[in-house]
Amino acid sequence: MACTGWTSPLPLCVCLLLTCGFAEAGKLLVVPMDGSHWFTMRSVVEKLILRGHEVVVVMPEVSWQLGRSLNCTVKTYSTSYTLEDLDREFKAFAHAQWKAQVRSIYSLLMGSYNDIFDLFFSNCRSLFKDKKLVEYLKESSFDAVFLDPFDNCGLIVAKYFSLPSVVFARGILCHYLEEGAQCPAPLSYVPRILLGFSDAMTFKERVRNHIMHLEEHLLCHRFFKNALEIASEILQTPVTEYDLYSHTSIWLLRTDFVLDYPKPVMPNMIFIGGINCHQGKPLPMEFEAYINASGEHGIVVFSLGSMVSEIPEKKAMAIADALGKIPQTVLWRYTGTRPSNLANNTILVKWLPQNDLLGHPMTRAFITHAGSHGVYESICNGVPMVMMPLFGDQMDNAKRMETKGAGVTLNVLEMTSEDLENALKAVINDKSYKENIMRLSSLHKDRPVEPLDLAVFWVEFVMRHKGAPHLRPAAHDLTWYQYHSLDVIGFLLAVVLTVAFITFKCCAYGYRKCLGKKGRVKKAHKSKTH
Numbered sequence: 001m002a003c004t005g006w007t008s009p010l011p012l013c014v015c016l017l018l019t020c021g022f023a024e025a026g027k028l029l030v031v032p033m034d035g036s037h038w039f040t041m042r043s044v045v046e047k048l049i050l051r052g053h054e055v056v057v058v059m060p061e062v063s064w065q066l067g068r069s070l071n072c073t074v075k076t077y078s079t080s081y082t083l084e085d086l087d088r089e090f091k092a093f094a095h096a097q098w099k100a101q102v103r104s105i106y107s108l109l110m111g112s113y114n115d116i117f118d119l120f121f122s123n124c125r126s127l128f129k130d131k132k133l134v135e136y137l138k139e140s141s142f143d144a145v146f147l148d149p150f151d152n153c154g155l156i157v158a159k160y161f162s163l164p165s166v167v168f169a170r171g172i173l174c175h176y177l178e179e180g181a182q183c184p185a186p187l188s189y190v191p192r193i194l195l196g197f198s199d200a201m202t203f204k205e206r207v208r209n210h211i212m213h214l215e216e217h218l219l220c221h222r223f224f225k226n227a228l229e230i231a232s233e234i235l236q237t238p239v240t241e242y243d244l245y246s247h248t249s250i251w252l253l254r255t256d257f258v259l260d261y262p263k264p265v266m267p268n269m270i271f272i273g274g275i276n277c278h279q280g281k282p283l284p285m286e287f288e289a290y291i292n293a294s295g296e297h298g299i300v301v302f303s304l305g306s307m308v309s310e311i312p313e314k315k316a317m318a319i320a321d322a323l324g325k326i327p328q329t330v331l332w333r334y335t336g337t338r339p340s341n342l343a344n345n346t347i348l349v350k351w352l353p354q355n356d357l358l359g360h361p362m363t364r365a366f367i368t369h370a371g372s373h374g375v376y377e378s379i380c381n382g383v384p385m386v387m388m389p390l391f392g393d394q395m396d397n398a399k400r401m402e403t404k405g406a407g408v409t410l411n412v413l414e415m416t417s418e419d420l421e422n423a424l425k426a427v428i429n430d431k432s433y434k435e436n437i438m439r440l441s442s443l444h445k446d447r448p449v450e451p452l453d454l455a456v457f458w459v460e461f462v463m464r465h466k467g468a469p470h471l472r473p474a475a476h477d478l479t480w481y482q483y484h485s486l487d488v489i490g491f492l493l494a495v496v497l498t499v500a501f502i503t504f505k506c507c508a509y510g511y512r513k514c515l516g517k518k519g520r521v522k523k524a525h526k527s528k529t530h
């Protein structure tokens with residue numbers, strides 16, 4: 001307050017010092033989720049450690065990438081499965097995506113590969129079996145929990161230890177974000193996830209949107225059946241997903257309104273899309289040499305993400321065929337079997353510096369599975385996309401980018417070699433794609449605070465204030481008929497009907513009186529004339 005009006009640099013320093021001093025160190029519990037989810041959550045955790053907070057990460061001892069070289073206390077618990085089990089189940093899951101795509105809750109529920117989810121759900125049971133660990137957590141008196149809600153465990157931990165929580169997610173499956181945050185999502189223009197609809201839906205799509213919402217209400221709890229059983233067991237009371245999610249203090253959502261469509265939000269939702277974008281670093285020699293050799297045509301970067309390792313052979317050959325028909329050099333991150341028809345402009349690599357390559361001016365296009373990390377790297381660097389979504393939020397991400405003219409979406413199951421070739425030629429040669437993604441890029445980057453700083457601020461806010469109850473809407477305390485004001489509407493309707501009824505009765509009475517008089521007069525008149 002005292003700083004306003006001062007313009008010399010010295011008071012500015014004082015102000016900065018004051019704001020720094022405000023961030024007193026606290027104690028934070030982190031419950032992460034494995035896989036690509038951890039990539040960005042990790043950057044927030046690292047920054048919180050750097051800022052001097054005492055951070056404890058609780059993770060299963062079997063994992064792909066959790067924990068690695070974090071400079072903080074890491075507590076592991078033993079799991080009921082091995083790394084081989086995890087790999088095998090994930091492979092089965094990824095493999096199934098090449099056969100049929102999940103476009104409804106029903107197909108999600110009926111998926112024959114859902115064992116992977118049950119492995120993740122079982123983590124929490126394992127955590128709470130470790131009595132020493134639970135005792136340690138209880139005695140540590142944390143200020144808050146920072147969690148990825150995917151496997152529910154962080155939500156259960158927050159509730160069990162009665163700690164305020166910060167949820168970190170791209171989105172929440174089913175209707176649990178709307179329910180947990182009490183956020184309205186009108187079905188007329190807010191598409192449900194998995195459908196791949198835009199916000200301008202046809203009548204048929206709006207009908208499908210409603211049915212999807214109904215499916216969520218009817219079927220989602222069955223998808224989370226095992227997770228909820230474990231939660232009820234740990235919390236020793238029957239719990240629903242709503243019970244778990246509605247405990248959340250702050251929602252850190254990895255999206256923004258450059259990627260997503262505008263829609264209603266709540267005051268405890270913070271949008272940190274693009275948190276994974278980094279300043280491009282110089283390229284390793286190997287990749288610089290590929291770019292130098294590509295000449296005036298430049299390069300195309302191709303990656304289906306860290307989670308897809310193998311593509312069915314026929315599909316891989318169709319893709320390789322299309323890649324050979326463009327003049328650009330294609331750098332393809334692929335660890336599966338080398339397609340026999342691979343053209344000489346296509347280079348297979350086991351790994352590539354994706355963000356740095358996308359940041360290079362010679363990069364013409366990005367072929368991606370449209371995972372949110374890749375899409376944001378594309379937005380940040382302004383590279384048009386050819387998108388081949390496979391599962392999760394990817395169909396939706398792709399649709400959003402396509403409707404904004406920043407890329408072309410292909411149905412990976414049905415596309416032919418020509419489709420891919422045409423899509424590539426379109427995004428490379430049609431200037432509008434580049435212009436649109438550059439526009440999105442400048443909109444996305446025009447912001448007062450970097451997403452990483454925003455995320456760190458809100459975690460610290462919850463730690464400082466032991467939650468954010470002032471942001472919690474009173475909607476949580478209402479019954480469903482109160483929320484929709486059905487009782488008020490019913491009451492008012494009753495009043496109006498009663499008034500209408502009484503008025504009608506009075507009029508009818510009055511009318512009858514008048515008529516009666518007239519009638520008698522008439523009658524009297526008649527009898528006189530007789």
Ligand SMILES: *[C@@H]1O[C@H](CO)[C@@H](O)[C@H](O)[C@H]1NC(C)=O
Nearest residue numbers: 049050052053069070071072
């Ligand atoms: C880890 O943190 C400690 C103190 O918090 C610091 O002294 C040390 O340099 C850090 N190590 C790394 C590898 O960052």
Ligand SMILES: *[C@@H]1O[C@H](CO)[C@@H](O)[C@H](O)[C@H]1NC(C)=O
Nearest residue numbers: 285286287288289290291292
């Ligand atoms: C690529 O070209 C640039 C500019 O011509 C040059 O400075 C660089 O050394 C080249 N890199 C490689 C690996 O050939």
Ligand SMILES: *[C@@H]1O[C@H](CO)[C@@H](O)[C@H](O)[C@H]1NC(C)=O
Nearest residue numbers: 293324329342343344345346
């Ligand atoms: C790639 O193959 C085509 C014919 O298939 C040939 O014309 C071209 O010279 C080859 N390029 C390189 C760099 O070997």
